[in-house]
Amino acid sequence: MILIGRNVSPFVRRVAALMRLLEIDFEQRFLATADSIDDIAKFNPLGRVPSLVLDDDEILIDSSAIIDYLLETKDQDGKFLSKTGLARRLVLRSVAIAHGVMEKAVASGYEKTRRSPEKVSEEWLNYLQRQIIWGLEELERKAEQSNEWLHGDTLTLADITTICAFDYINIRHKGLFDPNIFPALKGISDRGNELSAFSDTKPSP
Numbered sequence: 001m002i003l004i005g006r007n008v009s010p011f012v013r014r015v016a017a018l019m020r021l022l023e024i025d026f027e028q029r030f031l032a033t034a035d036s037i038d039d040i041a042k043f044n045p046l047g048r049v050p051s052l053v054l055d056d057d058e059i060l061i062d063s064s065a066i067i068d069y070l071l072e073t074k075d076q077d078g079k080f081l082s083k084t085g086l087a088r089r090l091v092l093r094s095v096a097i098a099h100g101v102m103e104k105a106v107a108s109g110y111e112k113t114r115r116s117p118e119k120v121s122e123e124w125l126n127y128l129q130r131q132i133i134w135g136l137e138e139l140e141r142k143a144e145q146s147n148e149w150l151h152g153d154t155l156t157l158a159d160i161t162t163i164c165a166f167d168y169i170n171i172r173h174k175g176l177f178d179p180n181i182f183p184a185l186k187g188i189s190d191r192g193n194e195l196s197a198f199s200d201t202k203p204s205p
Ligand SMILES: N[C@@H](CCC(=O)N[C@@H](CS)C(=O)NCC(=O)O)C(=O)O
Pocket: 008, 009, 010, 011, 033, 046, 047, 048, 049, 050, 061, 062, 063, 064, 106
């Protein structure tokens, strides 16, 4: 399989981390949307990452659809996401919040880097940043109530997505907040980054 995109994208990194945790052999093409849009568009007509090229050349796009495939085919016991029931719904709720935090953080990055300075809306940026903080506050409450990981003592897709969102903001949006104001999330990120699935995919500052 070939994963398209760089791990600086939190969406790409959550796929890369899950593939490592599932012990899947894969190649990664580190293409950046900023300078390789034509190459990226060969895999996704919208010119977005991640895409995953399967061994029979089928191409999957969007991290959620890729993860759905990986879990269906390689996580039959539901280790990272229960197959049914309340446990599944609760993990998916945390995943949706962490994925939303990623979307808002990426959007705020684009507002600052892809628009001419006089068109940047401080009001819109503040709104996006408030949404990021609301999402992290909710995940922090969840982490405080739980044991080692967000949903008990085993790492799930909720932790994978949260670690990638939290690290992305700390690396690419330094100064948005002091990570120590989210001690429980920082603990989960630190614990996750002791695993090679996260340390090997962590983008450099
Ligand atoms: N919903 C998508 C979001 C992917 C996404 O926004 N990727 C960014 C990179 S971090 C991208 O490709 N941006 C280029 C664009 O949207 O034009 C997913 O979960 O995979």
